[in-house]
Amino acid sequence: MNAKQSILLGVIVGLFLALAFAFGFISNDLLETASASANEPAAVTNYGLLAETQNLIDQVYLREQPSPDVREYAAIRGILSTLEDPNTYFIEPPVAQSEADVLAGTYGGIGVQVQLSEDGRLLLFPFADSPAITAGIEDGDELIAINGADITFSLGPDAIDQMLRGEVKKGSGVEITVQHANSDMPETFFIEFAVINVPSVTWRVLTENEEIGYVQILRFTNRTPDELEDALTGLLDSDISALILDLRNNTGGLLPESVAVANQFIDGGTITYEMRKNSERALDAEPGGLATDIPLVILVNHSTASAAELVAGALLDYERGILIGQKTYGKGTVQQIFLLSDGSSVHITAAEWLTPNKNRIDGVGITPTIEMIPDENGRDVELGEGIRYLSEDLAESVN
Structure with missing residues (x-):
């Protein structure tokens, strides 16, 4: 295989890996070697026809053959493709990265989240301990300009977010102009890039509405339960009376961590049923969650998938809150990861999960209580609807 072919193969497999993780649902205690994979013996087959075919190729094939590992990898992919399961796949050694690395999430930038408000303003929310917060950027600051150029909502939050990122080196950074909520005059900052x-x-x-707290879970990592506990503690200390949980564009992550997240909102009972080849297991909530009684709205969309759907499905079944947005993606399976002897790995669908009411999500998705059409200009109409719903609920509870 020449250098160009190797690079192309790496890019293709890398993209496949990224897509696989984009809608992944992984049990972080299932990363293991193939030799320790099962108590039951595997079905024995010598794949005699493969050996016959290879023998014929060796005898008569005109041109040079690919290396043995390339042919073996192709055979593995062929076997897996017969399962017709897009979530069961093979990864070559150069791109067989651990889930911990994939979920770590680091980049060079100033460390802010960009959101488009319902009225069309671009708002900044700095991460804790970020260069942005150190420079003086505050939650809800309106972004006016980047490097002296005026910014409008037509660019979209994603494109603007990329403009606030860059290579981390001495003197690199970005100049932004913002309008503080409590100020009449815009203020300009130069903020150096750092590893975020x-x-x-x-x-x-x-x-x-300062009675309402907002929590967005971007992905389910091993840090998520602790980060959520810190968020809920901070919000409850601020005397909120209702909560919006944003699961939009959350494409999944780790199974145990998603169950731990649901624990914070459901006071006991089954969170999900895990269905394996020869077994069924109920994963139950532990009493003592921080937000088991507070009025709740959950935001979802077409990219709410896997672990995020598990949480949304459990909250909906227990009538803990309503779902606002669009129908979810529909990924309800768990992949078990086996490391092969050469550093490659095989991801095999090993389980399917059901909601507490034993509703199936895989290939189906979850229909929200209030379905909304996304705003064509990117305004956050789902968040606006959630605020209105909870504000009316809080007003009725007072009367």
Whole structure:
């Protein structure tokens, strides 16, 4: 295989890995070697036809053959493809990275989250201990300009977020102009780039109604339960009376951590049923969650998948809150990861999970209580609807 072919193969497999993790649902105690994979013996087959075919190729094939490992990898992919399961796949050694590394989430930038408000303003929310917060950026600051150029919502939050990132080296950074909520004049900052460890949970008290807290879970990592506990503690210390849980664009992650997240909102009972080849297991909530009684709205969309769907499905079945947004992705399986002897790995679908009411999610998704069409300009209409719903609920509870 020449250098160009190797690079192309690496890119293709790398993209496949990224897509696989994009809608992944992984049990972090299932990363193991193939030799220790099962108590039951595997079905024995010598794949005689493969050996016959290879023998014929060796005898008569005109041109040079690919290396043995390339042919073996192709055979593995062929066997897995017969299962017709897109979540069961093979990864070559150069890109067989651990889930911990994939979920770590680091980049060079100033460490802010960009959100487009319902009224079309671009708002900044700095991460804790980030260069942005050190420079003086505050939650809800309106972004006016980047490097002297005016910014409008038509660019979209994702494109603007990329403009606030860059290579970490001496003197590198970005100049931004913001409008503080409590100030009449815009203020300009030059903020140097640093390595940003992306949190899996962000939170704040909503300025639209300070009785309502907002928690966004971006992904389910091994840090998520602790980060969520810190967020809920901070919000409850701020005397909020209701909560919005944002699971939009959360494409999954670790199974035990998603169960731990649901624990914070459900006071006992089964969170999910895990269905394996020869067994069924109920994963139950532990009493003592911080937010088991507070009025709750959950935001979802088409990219809410896997672990995020587990949490949304449990909260919906227990009638802990309503779902607002669009139908979820529909990924309800768990992949078990086996490391092979050469450093490659095989991800094999080993379980399917069901909601507490034993509703199936895989290939189906979850239909929200209030379905909404996304705003074509990117305004956050789902968050706005959630604020209105909870504000009316709080007003009724007072009367």
